[in-house]
Amino acid sequence: MTDLTPQTRLERAKEASRETAALTSDDKARALEAVAVALEANAARIIEANERDVARGRENGIGESLIDRLRLDEKRVSALAAAVRQVAALPDPVGRVVGGHRMPNGVALEQVRVPFGVVGAIYEARPNVTVDIAALALRSGNAVVLRGGSAARDSNTVLVDVMRAALGTAGVTPEAIQTVDDFGRDGAKALMHGRGFIDVLVPRGSAGLIETVVTESTVPVIETGAGNVHILLDESAPDDWACDIVVNAKVQRPSVCNAVETVLVHRQAAPRLIPLVASALMSEGVAIHGDDVVAGLVANVIPATEEDWATEYLSLDVAMKVVDSLDDALDHIRRYSTGHTESIITTDARNAERFLAEVDSAVVMANASTRFTDGAEFGFGAEVGISTQKLHTRGPMGLAELTSTKWLARGAGQTRG
Numbered sequence: 001m002t003d004l005t006p007q008t009r010l011e012r013a014k015e016a017s018r019e020t021a022a023l024t025s026d027d028k029a030r031a032l033e034a035v036a037v038a039l040e041a042n043a044a045r046i047i048e049a050n051e052r053d054v055a056r057g058r059e060n061g062i063g064e065s066l067i068d069r070l071r072l073d074e075k076r077v078s079a080l081a082a083a084v085r086q087v088a089a090l091p092d093p094v095g096r097v098v099g100g101h102r103m104p105n106g107v108a109l110e111q112v113r114v115p116f117g118v119v120g121a122i123y124e125a126r127p128n129v130t131v132d133i134a135a136l137a138l139r140s141g142n143a144v145v146l147r148g149g150s151a152a153r154d155s156n157t158v159l160v161d162v163m164r165a166a167l168g169t170a171g172v173t174p175e176a177i178q179t180v181d182d183f184g185r186d187g188a189k190a191l192m193h194g195r196g197f198i199d200v201l202v203p204r205g206s207a208g209l210i211e212t213v214v215t216e217s218t219v220p221v222i223e224t225g226a227g228n229v230h231i232l233l234d235e236s237a238p239d240d241w242a243c244d245i246v247v248n249a250k251v252q253r254p255s256v257c258n259a260v261e262t263v264l265v266h267r268q269a270a271p272r273l274i275p276l277v278a279s280a281l282m283s284e285g286v287a288i289h290g291d292d293v294v295a296g297l298v299a300n301v302i303p304a305t306e307e308d309w310a311t312e313y314l315s316l317d318v319a320m321k322v323v324d325s326l327d328d329a330l331d332h333i334r335r336y337s338t339g340h341t342e343s344i345i346t347t348d349a350r351n352a353e354r355f356l357a358e359v360d361s362a363v364v365m366a367n368a369s370t371r372f373t374d375g376a377e378f379g380f381g382a383e384v385g386i387s388t389q390k391l392h393t394r395g396p397m398g399l400a401e402l403t404s405t406k407w408l409a410r411g412a413g414q415t416r417g
């Protein structure tokens with residue numbers, strides 16, 4: 001890929017999108033199987049490139065949470081191939097009838113799913129996103145243009161090369177997968193200003209990156225927001241549920257957007273739950289930033305500031321605050337949440353239903369870990385991102401979210417009077 005301008009890549013993607021839109025479901029499945037096989041066959045090459053990225057990241061002082069997102073090993077490459085196969089096995093959304101009726105004059109109307117055309121993605125230090133978005137885009141009949149950032153430059157170069165070669169062996173144009181990484185910031189600008197070529201743009205990464213893409217783009221953007229995620233331990237929360245769910249939500253993978261960042265504890269349950277939950281977290285190396293009540297119940301708590309309530313740590317840190325009531329908790333979440341995921345731990349059915357109904361986030365849970373907010377966990381095979389906006393989609397984005405619709409009208413000579 002030695003084009004002189006990013007515009008050339010966008011033009012080639014647009015042209016390729018006409019071909020991908022016409023592929024049958026079997027054609028797309030075969031192409032994705034070829035991609036999965038190629039990823040496995042080139043695992044050593046991919047890992048070698050990734051090791052260069054990780055080494056460069058450490059030299060540049062990238063934090064451990066980003067290093068974790070950046071790293072690919074044999075297990076993760078195998079997981080990427082497995083995710084591609086899962087996407088290939090999912091029902092094809094293209095052509096699915098989502099509505100319709102017959103008009104009084106006899107004209108038959110059908111609303112059917114169609115590909116967007118060209119999906120753009122701007123993201124940071126996440127080489128897995130390169131594969132996930134490409135696979136979802138192809139399965140939904142789209143072409144894709146990727147800007148993966150300098151931190152994963154070597155990894156993404158190899159991944160794109162491997163996937164493009166695999167498409168060629170499957171009889172699908174390699175131009176359906178494009179990257180503008182080699183153009184740096186000019187590539188990102190081309191995506192954000194690619195009207196007529198980019199049909200939808202999805203940013204994934206830091207709050208700063210997402211804000212830049214949302215405010216500077218002249219193409220439609222689906223915002224995938226930061227994850228200032230909350231868990232409320234209600235007055236009736238069982239000890240074991242509280243400990244197990246909070247530790248899982250914080251510790252299993254702290255560097256991802258569905259990890260819990262703030263734990264709210266009902267005042268009536270604070271003496272019972274806070275020492276237990278704090279001990280379980282600290283035994284896993286978690287630093288607790290707590291209010292005065294938390295500090296009075298647990299040793300070695302970092303005094304929380306206003307900034308802590310608004311922070312997405314993406315690390316082994318968590319904020320903890322005591323609230324007077326469910327209403328107090330709801331007010332706190334309304335003020336500080338980024339609209340990603342919130343969960344309540346309770347055996348009070350009325351409180352659970354109030355929480356589910358009144359919290360305005362993309363995913364709202366009762367008695368479950370926030371780590372379940374994930375495209376693979378939701379059965380999508382992979383995800384483009386987790387949308388925190390309300391148009392055109394919200395929550396984990398899979399195949400259907402990479403399609404639009406059009407209306408088909410079939411008549412027999414009718415004219416409008």
